[in-house]
Amino acid sequence: MADTGTSDGAAAVLDSLDHEPARTGSPLVRPLEMVAAALLVIIITLLLGGVTSRYVLSIPVVWIDEAASISFLWLAMLGAAIAIDRNEHLRLTLFVGMLPEKWRGPVHAFGLLVVATFLLVMTWPAIDYVIEESYVTTAALNIPASWRVSAIAFGIIAMLALVLSYAVRVCSFRDLVMAGLLIAAVAAICYLMTPVFKTLGYLNILIFLIGVVGFCLVAGIPIAFCFGMGALCFLAFSTSVPIFVMIGRMDEGMSSLILLSVPIFVLLGCVLDATGMGKAIVDFLASMLGHIRAGMSYVLLGSLFLVSGISGSKVSDMATVAPALFPEMKRRGYQPKELIALLSTGAAMAETVPPSIVLIVLGSVAGVSIAGLFTNGLVVATVLLLVLAILARWKARGEVLKGVRRAPLAVIGKTALIATPALVLPFLIRGAVGGGVATATEVSTIAVLYALIVGVVLYGGIGWRKFYGMLVETAALSGAILMILGTASAMAWALTQTGFARDLATLMTGLPGGWVTFMAVTIVVFMILGCVLEGLPAIVLMAPLMFPIAKSLGINDVHYSMVVVTAMNIGLMTPPIGIGFYIACKIGNVQPDEAMGAIWPYLLALIAGLLIIAYVPSFSTMFL
Template identity: 30%
Template sequence: MEIAVLFITFLVLLLIGLPIAFCLGIASLAYLVLGDISLTIIPQRMYAGIDVFVLLCIPGFVMAGNLMNVGNITQHIVRFSNALVGHIRGGLGLANVGGSMIFSGISGTAVADAASIGSVMIPGMARSGYDKPFAAAVTAASSTIGPIIPPSVPMIIVGSLSGISVGRMFLAGAIPGLLLGVAMMITVYWLAVRRGYPKEKRATLKELLTEGRSAFWALLMTFIILYGIIGGLFTPTEASIVASLYALLIGTFVYKGINWSNLRGILTDTVLTSASLMMLVGLANLFGWILTSQQIPQMLADTILGFSDNPIVVILILNLILLFVGAFMETIAALIILFPALLGVATGVGMDPIHFGVMAVLNLMIGLTTPPVGVCLFVVSSIGKMPMLQVARAIIPFLICNLAVLMLVSFVPAISLWLPNLLMGE
């Protein structure tokens, strides 16, 4: 009875549009009240969910992304990307994807990517002759690269849930992220040729060097973060602080976009975003504890493995579950609730935990661009001032492209495992 109330309450609140954290919290409260369970379990489980050292990365990387947006770092990344590929048919679309790939090496969040790149590229592409829905769709689709290429907030969550090295998870996402970016560039070019989208004037060597020199400090930030983690100079948590300090210095003294008047707003946005994420993590942990106490994860694992123990079939089922959940639930909440249960199923058919972690994150990132709760779709449609349905239709070719990459990552473990095994040993 109680477990039925838990799920019904959660689904009803989700369907009426309540924020996911409140859906999880109110549904959990209803279960505890009906089950006559002491409400002291709420602060205990919430605190246990956020009392994880590696989660300290999150505020640091959120702040780094905010500093980038205000400090004019994003614009320099976009201009450099455009100088490199703008002369190709659909060049601004290619620059959009390239900018997201570079930006993702710093912020690690898809929504920050969609907002910052989108505010520059969507109006710019529309002025240059691109369909506005296409510009928004490219922005939303390419923003999902952010949490795949390191650093990545969802990868941090995976590490905190499973005890997997966050450094290994970061490295495991590098090649899938690059593969995703290349596949999107191919899709952009194909659509641009078919639709006759414009191309920019080829940048001269002098212009290319000028833009490269201008973007050097932004590009160096990605190198510092990755080399520092891989080389053992600092932990992912320390890397997030280094990224924030670096973005503050570069944004203030080099690109001169940050000053005392907007620094307060940056800090406020960082605190609000970090606090909402931590509340979500805490409430999702409470919801997950209830599911575990009712042995729902074990029942799910038994059901899947009872249906088939063929690895190919099980991996397909796992993908379908994650894609479905990702279309309705926020990424971090979905990871906290589902990942521990599905990890047992994945390892039961021989999947490496790191391989499954990358696959799970990629699935849920695709969910950010699918209705009805595709957060990145809402962001870009808001920036472009157009109905979300138009963007949802325009993003279909990119969803097909992303699903093709997902199948490759799912069934070719070496794509995820080769780099961490090479650099950190098996």
């Protein structure tokens, strides 16, 4: 799973979930890492300069956003290439892991060649797109727009080179030949059947946008390339639309200025982990609540609630909180499976706490106010927090409190003093964005600067080598996220062009029960998508379809967003498919089979909270 920044420990957790060996730091990719790290520093510097000139000097610099946008697209594409090298693109490995050992090699070779085929086919359209954009001049810098979009062509070529280089190194010649012949045969059959496909109408959605994508997902191909291959096949074999259009859709999906905050909040999560700011918050809550029954459960949930407001990352949140609390909770009689259930559902609860990357992406894709999402997301998370806390209190009725004492006031005061600089940060982020003082992008840069200064002065600092590693990790993870957004945007565009969105809207608005039934359908759809696709792909794919329908039924955008995000994250933590559940198991070192039985009461509690949120709109709209 790759939704936001991860620490080294969390990244190791992700690697351990995969059946493909990690491959980091190859000579081919090291120059890309250095350039990507430099670009991230340039983006932060530009945005900080823009904030300073606008709010301190009252002299807006008009070219800063344009320069940052150019740097951002290059960062995204270089990061996507680095993620290819590091094996950090999000993919579903559950089914590949079930295969007999003898089949994994051929399936691995097939997956790599599918990725290579997609990139190879997209190479010339990407170059053609650069040529077309060379005739366009940017408004502020007065340079050809090809300077920016050439990042897409370069990134595609770099990813193609890395995929082929890796495939040749690790796959047998026989497996590669067989996989290549299979792909060529399928492509030839589809090409010959093109006249037939063009007469099938909506059946092509089932064949290409569901069938091809679903098959690629099961084969363990990264989700970004599953979407890309589905959209490519759909356009190539069932329409007369040129493939060139896909590059423009991918560019649009990755280039929104709102998304500039994604890599910066990812970096913020890395800084949180490296400096120990998250652990300081955990220690403070433990000193306050650790002596009461279910107190450690409250600490765990409260820590996830607060820490997520700094990192915006479920993986980072769990990797920060679990090691600090699990030993003491086990000593008090908590079963490991119960800890995993609480950890995973607590992480799902915290997704609406800003600065959630999912909320930022949703705001960008669906045109929803980021300030409204950040402000009201806190209320929604609080509802879910209370539901989980009630269940945790009931579960803790047999907790062993022998020898547990209230922490002395001196200890509470000391931990509070240490945690205060860290506690200020989430409220700084929420207050500035929710109050309209600054945009999410501007606040993200201020938050990174604050965290770096506080981390260096109060929490032990970060070495240059460590900081460089964090920059590269941020670039890779951001590239993986943004590549999904790009290909999912292309697929969503292809889906809407068929007229399917219009007919779906007609069907949905005609359901008996009006908005009540539509909300129930939404919950089911996004819980299923959350299990299979994880948050970002599901949002980018479905938001263009579902949000207009919700609006036509009179559902507030922010209210609907909260239902969508919550349902999606419940799905993400739902076994046997939800990848978030397996990440929690890895972090807590508990076998999934053991934890699976314990998580259902917590999931039911979250669903109860979700129903409250869905059918009591005021919880999501009270601060609008």
